[in-house]
Amino acid sequence: xKSCCSILVLILFGLGAFAxxxxxxxxxxxxxxxxxxxxxxxxPVDSLSLFHHRDLxxxxxxxxxxxxxxxxxxxxxxxxxxFVTSCMFADRKRKLLISSYGGFFYDDQEKRYYQIPPDxxxxxxxxxxDAAAGxxxx
Amino acid sequence: MRKxxxxxxxxxxxxxxxxxxxxxxSGNLISQAQIFFSDSIANRGQAVNYRAEQARSVQWDLAxxxxxxxxxxxxxxxxxxxxxxxxxNFSGEFYFHLNYLTQLLxxxxxxSAEKALVITSFPxxxxxxxxxxxxxxxxxxxxxxxxxxxxxxxxxxGTIKKYVEMTKEVAALEVIETCYTIxxxxxxxxxxxxxxxxxxxxxxxxxxxESDDGGVxxxxxxxxxxxxxxxxxxxxxxxxxxxxxxxxxxxxxxSNYGGTDHSYQVTICVSQPVPGSRTPWTTTPGGPAGSSxxxxxxxxxxxxxxxxxxxxxxxxxxxxGFYPQATVYPWSPSSQGQLNNDAGHDYNIxxxxxVDNGQFFNMLNFIDQGNNAGYMYNLNTNNxxxxxLQALDAGGVILPSTVGTWPGGGxxxxxxxxxxDIRGMQLSSNMTRNTTYSARPNLYTCN
Numbered sequence: 001x002k003s004c005c006s007i008l009v010l011i012l013f014g015l016g017a018f019a020x021x022x023x024x025x026x027x028x029x030x031x032x033x034x035x036x037x038x039x040x041x042x043x044p045v046d047s048l049s050l051f052h053h054r055d056l057x058x059x060x061x062x063x064x065x066x067x068x069x070x071x072x073x074x075x076x077x078x079x080x081x082x083f084v085t086s087c088m089f090a091d092r093k094r095k096l097l098i099s100s101y102g103g104f105f106y107d108d109q110e111k112r113y114y115q116i117p118p119d120x121x122x123x124x125x126x127x128x129x130d131a132a133a134g135x136x137x138x
Numbered sequence: 139m140r141k142x143x144x145x146x147x148x149x150x151x152x153x154x155x156x157x158x159x160x161x162x163x164s165g166n167l168i169s170q171a172q173i174f175f176s177d178s179i180a181n182r183g184q185a186v187n188y189r190a191e192q193a194r195s196v197q198w199d200l201a202x203x204x205x206x207x208x209x210x211x212x213x214x215x216x217x218x219x220x221x222x223x224x225x226x227n228f229s230g231e232f233y234f235h236l237n238y239l240t241q242l243l244x245x246x247x248x249x250s251a252e253k254a255l256v257i258t259s260f261p262x263x264x265x266x267x268x269x270x271x272x273x274x275x276x277x278x279x280x281x282x283x284x285x286x287x288x289x290x291x292x293x294x295x296g297t298i299k300k301y302v303e304m305t306k307e308v309a310a311l312e313v314i315e316t317c318y319t320i321x322x323x324x325x326x327x328x329x330x331x332x333x334x335x336x337x338x339x340x341x342x343x344x345x346x347x348e349s350d351d352g353g354v355x356x357x358x359x360x361x362x363x364x365x366x367x368x369x370x371x372x373x374x375x376x377x378x379x380x381x382x383x384x385x386x387x388x389x390x391x392x393s394n395y396g397g398t399d400h401s402y403q404v405t406i407c408v409s410q411p412v413p414g415s416r417t418p419w420t421t422t423p424g425g426p427a428g429s430s431x432x433x434x435x436x437x438x439x440x441x442x443x444x445x446x447x448x449x450x451x452x453x454x455x456x457x458x459g460f461y462p463q464a465t466v467y468p469w470s471p472s473s474q475g476q477l478n479n480d481a482g483h484d485y486n487i488x489x490x491x492x493v494d495n496g497q498f499f500n501m502l503n504f505i506d507q508g509n510n511a512g513y514m515y516n517l518n519t520n521n522x523x524x525x526x527l528q529a530l531d532a533g534g535v536i537l538p539s540t541v542g543t544w545p546g547g548g549x550x551x552x553x554x555x556x557x558x559d560i561r562g563m564q565l566s567s568n569m570t571r572n573t574t575y576s577a578r579p580n581l582y583t584c585n
Contacts, residue, residue, distance in 0.1 A: 036484050036575045041437070057225065077465040078517060079437040081409055081483055100380070100440075100483060101476065102465035115465065122381045125478070129380035132482045133579070134227060 021070035021114060022107065027087040027094075030056035032128065034135040040084045045095040045108065048086055054135050056085065056128075064116060064124045071113040077104050083128050098128060168201045171212035171244035171254075179254045183283040187338060189236070189258070190284030193219035196242050211245035216256065226320040228275065230263040242282075255287060256280045260320055264294050272296065382458070382477040385509050389502055391454045391584040392447050394495050402498035405444040405578070406526055406537070407485035410557040411437045414486075418542030418552035436468075438544070439553030441523040442480040443530075444488075444578050445502065454582040457481040460508050460525035462515035468548055471517030475525075477508040481579050487557045489537075492568040497533035504532035516550075523551035538563070 034052040035043065071077070082105075083098040095108040103121035106113050116124055175196065185191040194216050201214035215237070222236040239259045246252040262275040272292075279288040291299040320338050382388045393400065411420040420437045442459030459480035462473035493501075507513050514520060527539055540555035565571060 036577075037486065055230075075467060076436050077467055078471075080440040080461065080522065099465075100480075101461035101463075101478065104465050118464070122383075125380035129479065129482055130227070 021068070021112060022089060022110065024065035024068055024087075024089075024114075025062050027062065027065075027089050028058050029086075029088040030058050030061045031086050032056050032131050032135060033084045033086070034132070035084050040097060043084070043095070045086060045093050048084070048093075048095060051084075052135050054131065056131055058087075060127060061087070064120050064127070067117045068114045071104065071115050076113060077102060079106075083132055085128075100125070167203050167210060167212050168198065168214075171201070171214075171252075172196075172198050174244060174252050175242070175254055178252075179282045185283050187280075187284035189222070189240075189338075190256075190280070190282070192222060194240075195219070211243050214242045214244075216240040216242055224260070224320055226260045226262070226276070228262045229260060230266060234261075254282060256282055256284075380478050382479055382509065385458075385477050385506055388458075388477075388479070389445070389456055389505070391582050392445070392456075392498075392502065394499050395449075396495055400447055400449040400495065402493050402495055403446040403448065403490055404493060404498065404501060404530065404533070404535070405446070405488050405490040406530065406556075406560070407442050407444060407480075407483070407488040407578075408523075408553045408557040408560065409440045409483065409485045410487065410554045411439040412554065413557075414561075416540075416542070416554045416558045418554045419544045438517070438521075439557075440480075440483060440485075441526045441553045441556060442478075442483060442485075443501075443505070443526050445498070447498070452582070455578060455580050457483070457578060457580060458505055458508075459483060460515065460522045462517075466515070466517055468517065468544060471548065473515050474511070475508050475513045475515040475520075477505070479580065482577075485575055486573065487560055488572045489560045489563070489565075490570045490572070491530075491535055493533055493535065497535065501529045501533035501535075504529045518548045518550040521550055521552075523553055523556050527551060527556070 031048075031053050033048050035048075038051075077099070079099060080101060082100040085096045085098055085105075086093055087096065088094075092109070096105050097108065098105040103116045103118060103124060104113055105116075197215045197217055201212055203210050204213045217237045218240075224234060224236050236258065239261075241257050241259075242254060243257055244252060244254045256279075258278040258280070259273065260276045260278070261273065265274045274292050274294050277290045277292070278286070279290070280286055288300060293299065411417055418438065440459065442457060445456050445458065447454040457480040459478045461476050461478050463476040464473040466473050508525065515522075515525075527537055530537060537556070538559035539551060540559055541549055542552035542555050543549045544552075560571060561573070563569075563571070
């Protein structure tokens with residue numbers, strides 16, 4: 001009985017951790033890419049470096065991402081275009097697709113959407129658009 | 139500090155080409171400068187830019203007397219009370235501290251009173267690669283309140299160019315130019331989450347001309363305080379700001395001229411969810427794999443407009459797209475509307491139409507309402523495609539308005555159908571169709 005409880009606790013803890021999502025404060029090496037004309041949903045993360053890209057300031061990204069929340073299961077927002085980025089997380093490169101509106105982004109590895117706090121959305125979009133404008137088109 | 143002084147020295151030497159003399163005699167110049175500063179400068183006037191508004195102090199204990207060509211001046215570093223992190227679009231993608239890159243120079247012209255200038259150096263990426271080399275980047279010369287006196291562009295080839303604010307007519311000669319901006323993020327060390335972002339223009343390539351004297355003396359001698367206005371107001375191209383805060387301001391460069399001197403174009407750009415298909419939505423890999431959320435129908439594409447005024451071979455260009463302010467869902471399709479600068483947004487088909495000035499401004503008038511409080515985006519009834527089609531309609535341009543459907547009972551205009559409608563259109567003489575992406579950045583600035 002005791003072991004069953006332990007397993008249950010572990011499962012609940014695991015689910016809780018999954019629902020909580022990644023801690024983006026641990027991310028590094030943020031990069032933004034120019035992939036005009038490509039279906040970026042299907043781009044493998046290891047092919048991103050073939051496209052024009054530039055570094056994003058990881059400290060800035062972490063500031064924007066502080067307080068980010070996972071969108072609840074089933075709350076999948078409407079996508080209208082956005083920015084293709086990547087970062088290093090736990091020694092792995094992860095592709096993240098950032099919406100051009102609404103302050104949400106999609107983590108291609110976890111297959112989850114995240115929402116940044118509303119009061120940072122304008123600065124976040126301005127920053128990303130500014131950075132994207134500096135990446136040459138393919 | 140030493141590094142900073144090193145790259146300031148050539149600047150100061152250049153400054154000496156104007157009539158600059160030492161502060162009174164050979165006494166304690168630093169003390170005199172400090173007294174002059176505290177009595178006559180520190181608490182006078184109102185700051186006119188964000189940097190000048192911040193609490194800062196002059197590090198008089200680190201001040202140095204520096205040689206000027208015809209005298210001496212006192213140079214002291216300035217330190218901000220709160221972290222002043224800046225970056226520039228010519229410095230690379232990282233922030234750097236402005237402390238010690240900002241300095242106070244106190245000197246006296248032979249025929250005028252003492253002056254104090256704030257010199258802020260913004261190194262470019264070349265300098266960061268070789269910080270022991272010759273300074274390259276842009277220096278802002280301002281008075282203590284932030285009134286611009288001059289800007290100097292230090293090139294890698296050793297040239298020093300002086301910033302000259304262009305009139306609209308002169309600026310038109312520089313349709314393709316590089317604009318320099320600096321931006322910052324400032325925060326309290328004990329509350330880093332509540333910082334403040336700001337940007338300033340540092341001028342455009344077309345607004346820097348070869349400088350004869352290259353130095354601060356030219357600007358300082360010309361006007362002392364340099365008049366009002368923030369540094370570089372109205373110079374930078376309106377690129378990079380994704381969310382359009384003030385649509386009137388954003389579109390103000392356009393001028394309403396009849397006749398043939400000015401021509402007007404509007405382009406509708408369509409990013410279809412499935413290029414070349416009427417599919418109104420496509421699946422995206424949302425939700426954890428294997429869960430009920432996987433494969434949600436959410437990618438609806440996007441439609442936006444590009445407005446252009448052409449005169450004498452030059453162009454004013456503005457991109458405008460209509461979005462929901464907050465995240466929308468098929469079952470929660472409505473939100474306050476919001477206009478964005480879509481200059482970098484992808485598209486796979488576009489249609490450009492030449493219109494007259496009346497049509498053009500009727501469209502702009504329609505666009506104006508996009509940010510109005512209470513003007514709602516609705517995925518079904520007033521989405522980005524609907525908004526764009528209605529804007530064209532306001533100018534008398536009627537495009538096909540095919541509607542698509544999507545899960546949740548949604549029905550409305552959609553980029554998939556619009557893209558194919560455009561592809562199949564018989565074009566009139568004032569229309570051109572483009573089926574490959576090409577960048578359409580915003581162009582032109584005005585005061």
